[in-house]
Amino acid sequence: MTSPLRMLLIDDNRSDRALVLRELQREFDPLDVQEITSSGELNRAIAIGNFDAVVTDFQLRWTTGLDILELIKQHYPRCPVVMFTNTGTEEVAVEAMKLGLDDYIIKGPNRYIRVPIAVRNALERREMQQRAALLEIRLQRLLNQVKIGIFRSNAEGALIEANRAFLELLGVGSLAEANTMNWLDLRDGYSQLMHLSPPQQQEREVSLQKSDGTQFWALLTTTLNTVEAVSVVDGLLEDISDRKQAEVDLQQLNATLETRVQERTAELEAANQDLEEFAYSISHDLRAPLRAIQGFAQILLEDLSETLDANASSVLQRIVANAQHLNTLMIDLLTYSRLRRIEIDLEPIDVSSVLAEVIAQINSDMQQQQAQIQVDEPLPSVRANRLILTQVLINLLVNAVKFVAEGVQPQVRVWAEERAGAGEGSTVRLYVEDNGIGIASDRQQHIFSPFTRLHRDADYPGTGVGLAIVRKGVERMGGQVGVESQLGQGSRFWVELPGGERALR
The missing domain is CATH 3.40.50.2300 (Response regulator)
Known part of the structure; x- marks a missing residue:
């Protein structure tokens, strides 16, 4: 396992x-x-x-x-x-x-x-x-097991002496044979060492050829010394062919890994794009037959109401109600899909004016619930998209007055605070607090996912997409969303967006 x-x-x-x-x-x-x-x-x-x-x-x-x-x-x-x-x-x-x-x-x-x-x-x-x-x-x-070649040469580049390991590396049987190979320009190496500051030593990787024409990589270390008043070059020759091959293999492995990452990223992005387009297409195309179902059911209710028995009338009413619920769900899905697809423009937005428009827009629902909304003015400006911010606030306020215990008058408070940022300016955190039924701590991280329902539709009707729209809309505006809640003690949702003054800099 x-x-x-x-x-x-x-x-x-x-x-x-x-x-x-x-x-x-x-x-x-x-x-x-x-x-x-x-x-x-x-x-x-x-x-x-x-x-x-x-x-x-x-x-x-x-x-x-x-x-x-x-x-x-x-x-x-x-x-x-x-x-x-x-x-x-x-x-x-x-x-x-x-x-x-x-x-x-x-x-x-x-x-x-x-x-x-x-x-x-x-x-x-x-x-x-x-x-x-x-x-x-x-x-x-x-490499520790491989013998290291040792040699000495004069200013003219002729080998003076060498050990057996050196001769084996070059594939020759004698010093004289090594001198005839021209395996390396030792005279040029001597000249380079003469121009160095003490200690006059040089280390480099070289590609050499053996007597049989075989190529190999070697680490060549040369030092300029003086022996009995004569300048000589003492050298070490170490075969590093295996290490060089390992470096090549490592580079190929890196290239392969990078290619795999790019391919996997492209596949994930393509899959997400296909999924978004599919959801948008399905949600859009299903609304036409759904409207037909609603229309025909409503016609039957209006034209045949006197001839239908109670059971048939109840069934038709349930068809109309469920069709309306499904239509609402389709609209929410279209909204959610559109938030993922469209390009949005951000600008400084006066939260107070947007909130006033939202409250006026949902005023009938608020009156029906006998809800009271308290707004702690003034509210700072944010950098956002006006239409998306309006949608976010509508969903939060509608939820705030919906999820209350039976017989409890909804009480909602809206306020904001500016928060210092780290290098990118301040942010504004907008709070929507209610006196509702609250959310269990183990469910709070799931409520912003699409189709998450914590209650029966008979108790609290809805599509389960509203908070997903809130989260996606806030993310598209470069912000964050969260909730603080306890069962039976209400909830405090918050939306954090860049401060509006940042756009004016």
Whole structure:
């Protein structure tokens, strides 16, 4: 049985952890991921050391990715570390690479799929390095067993003496035969040594030819010495053909690995594109027959209401209600698919004006629920897309007044706070807090996925796509989304976007 890949996932953003975890689970099986959200958890994990790779954010509440990287490398120098962040800078990336970071990925809607690719790339590179190290050890043992050729030549380049190993390397039987080979320009080597500062020594790799025409690589070390007032060149000749072949093999392995990564990335991107186009096409094409079903059912209800018995009338009403529900689901799917496909423009947006429009737009629903919405003005501006931000706020407010206990008047509070950024300016975190039924902690990381329903449709009707639209819309605007909640104590959803003043710089 294959042992699971053990990983540390260090990110204090629950939604980001969930997205990264989902992509990792798609790529690695079996997989054992430990989510780290505090310094205590990290210290315990490092003390145990039961992990194979690390994925970390840069800006955390309690430290930075650079500190984590340095700590990991201090204890486990060969452990692959990938940084996945939207708050780092080019300087941070350079510094991280100096500390041994394996890959640096900027967070974005289409970047989550790159995390498992980067992890696999780092793991394969570590394996390749280990193989290369083992190969180097084997080569070193081999080289230790090989005799090293020793020779001495004069200023004219003639060999004066040599040992047996030297003659064997050249494939000759005598010094005189070696002098006739012209195997190397020793006169030029003497001239080069004369122009060097003490110690007058030179080491280089050379391609040589034996007496039978066989080519081999050798490490040639030459030193200028004086023997009885005569300048001579003393040399060592070592066969390194195996090492050079290993270097060629390593380069080919690197090229093959890079090609595999590029092919896999292209395949993943193509698959995602096909899936998006399929979902868009299906959602769009199904609406036409669905409208026909609604229309015919409504006609039957209106034209035959007096002749239908109670059971038939109930069935037709259920057809109309379910068709309407399915139509809403199709619209949500189209919206979700469109958010993944369209190009969007970001600009400074006044959140207060957008929120006022949203409240006016859903006013009838608010009155029907007798909901009260408190907005703590002023709200700072953000860098966003107005239409997408409107859609996000509508979904959050509608959910806030929908998921309340029976007999409880919905109370919603909206406020914002500016948060200092790391090198890219400030961000704005917008909160929508309700007095609803709350969300269990073990379900909070799943609610932003499409079709996630925590309750029966009879209790709280919906499509399960609303919060997925919120998450995708916020990500497309370069932001983050999350929730803080406890069962029976309401929920506090938050959306964090770049500050509006950044666009004016």
